[in-house]
Amino acid sequence: MFHQILTHYALDPAQYLVQPFGSGLINHTWKVSAADGQDRYILQQINSAVFKHPYDIAQNIASLGSYLQQHYPDYLFAGALPTATGDYLYVNEQHEYYRLFPFIPQSHAVDRVLSPEQAFEAARQFARFTHLLSGFDTRLLKITIPQFHDLSFRYRQFTTALTNGNPQRIQDAAALISFLQQQQHLVQTYEQIKKDPGFRLRVIHHDTKISNVLFDDRQHGLCVIDLDTVMPGYFISDAGDMMRTYLSPVNEEEKNVQLITIRDDFFAAIACGYIEELQGELTDTEKQHFVYAGQFMIYMQALRFLTDHLNNDVYYGARYEGHNFIRAQNQAMLLQQYNAKATLFNQIISAI
Numbered sequence: 001m002f003h004q005i006l007t008h009y010a011l012d013p014a015q016y017l018v019q020p021f022g023s024g025l026i027n028h029t030w031k032v033s034a035a036d037g038q039d040r041y042i043l044q045q046i047n048s049a050v051f052k053h054p055y056d057i058a059q060n061i062a063s064l065g066s067y068l069q070q071h072y073p074d075y076l077f078a079g080a081l082p083t084a085t086g087d088y089l090y091v092n093e094q095h096e097y098y099r100l101f102p103f104i105p106q107s108h109a110v111d112r113v114l115s116p117e118q119a120f121e122a123a124r125q126f127a128r129f130t131h132l133l134s135g136f137d138t139r140l141l142k143i144t145i146p147q148f149h150d151l152s153f154r155y156r157q158f159t160t161a162l163t164n165g166n167p168q169r170i171q172d173a174a175a176l177i178s179f180l181q182q183q184q185h186l187v188q189t190y191e192q193i194k195k196d197p198g199f200r201l202r203v204i205h206h207d208t209k210i211s212n213v214l215f216d217d218r219q220h221g222l223c224v225i226d227l228d229t230v231m232p233g234y235f236i237s238d239a240g241d242m243m244r245t246y247l248s249p250v251n252e253e254e255k256n257v258q259l260i261t262i263r264d265d266f267f268a269a270i271a272c273g274y275i276e277e278l279q280g281e282l283t284d285t286e287k288q289h290f291v292y293a294g295q296f297m298i299y300m301q302a303l304r305f306l307t308d309h310l311n312n313d314v315y316y317g318a319r320y321e322g323h324n325f326i327r328a329q330n331q332a333m334l335l336q337q338y339n340a341k342a343t344l345f346n347q348i349i350s351a352i
Helices: 002-008 054-071 116-132 151-164 167-172 174-182 185-195 235-246 264-277 284-288 290-310 323-340 342-350
Strands: 016-020 028-034 039-046 097-102 202-204 213-215 221-224 231-233
Touching: 002 016, 016 039, 116 202, 116 213, 116 221, 116 235, 116 264, 151 185, 151 290, 167 174, 167 290, 174 290, 174 323, 185 290, 202 235, 231 235, 235 264, 235 290, 235 323, 264 290, 264 342, 284 290, 290 323, 290 342, 323 342
Parallel strands: none
Antiparallel strands: 016 028, 028 039, 039 097, 202 231, 213 221
16 A cells, blocks of 8 residues: 555655554554655545545645745745645545655654643644734635534534434433533624624634644744644634643543643633734734633533434444543533633733
8 A cells, every 4th residue: 555655756665664653533644754764754544534525625735835835935834745746635546545744853743731831832833823824815715624613503413412312311411411501602602703893714723732733842833733624714713622622631531520620821821822923913802702712612522522422422433331421521511610710711811
């Protein structure tokens, strides 16, 4: 398999070693090392079950890369490399889609946010990406995952599951269902945002977990990677997903909800890194909704996990009985903890 792929990129397969790489859950990724031991490339197979139109992803990344090369040639953009025939995807006879990226030397990624400094650097990098692309026409971007961060759509899926889902699971999840229904005002706020001229559609990454930032040896951010979900969107997606995944010392898989806490200094780091980098870009209305961004993303993920549980785990799957219910409980607790800090967090935002 790898012999054929490397050949299409005009590389001699005998000169390279291909090994599994990273911890991503969607695409399959390999590191391609040269015979001298140096890491040269990252090879990735696109999960076409999630991304239905891989050529749209390739077109998006190529368009963004072209814009940045023209306007900000010093920006480190981790775009795909062309094949020997100039294509940005290699497709084999099994209709599997592959692309090759340059390996960024003296760089590394992390899987967990261990300090406010890391949170600040990550927030700054995601904001910088959006800032540099502020002049890019978002209408040129293809939608790679329709309704990905559409909270109204996710709530409708949830209510449909309450009607058509597993009756026993619905009964057993009554308390959690009630809590999420009580948070429906967050959906109403999202509907208002879509109509508010104070909110701007921007080039948004949509997947701001810490592993999608490359750091140098001094722990300074270099750039953002994994651009498959880059689409037009609102800043609340990127800022909110950082809050959802950075603020608690434990992740969404934690079963003991007592371990779920909100770290105030990490929130301040995210807010400072993101807002300072986008200073002059964010409107007053957007800044006033910065705290809402965390509620938006945490609530949406809680809805998605519980919806899948009620639908017998058809989307995320489950590694054990009740897996998605545990995840939904986890996110519901995170939302409760976050809501309790809303006043403090608004004060932090006002001071930036």
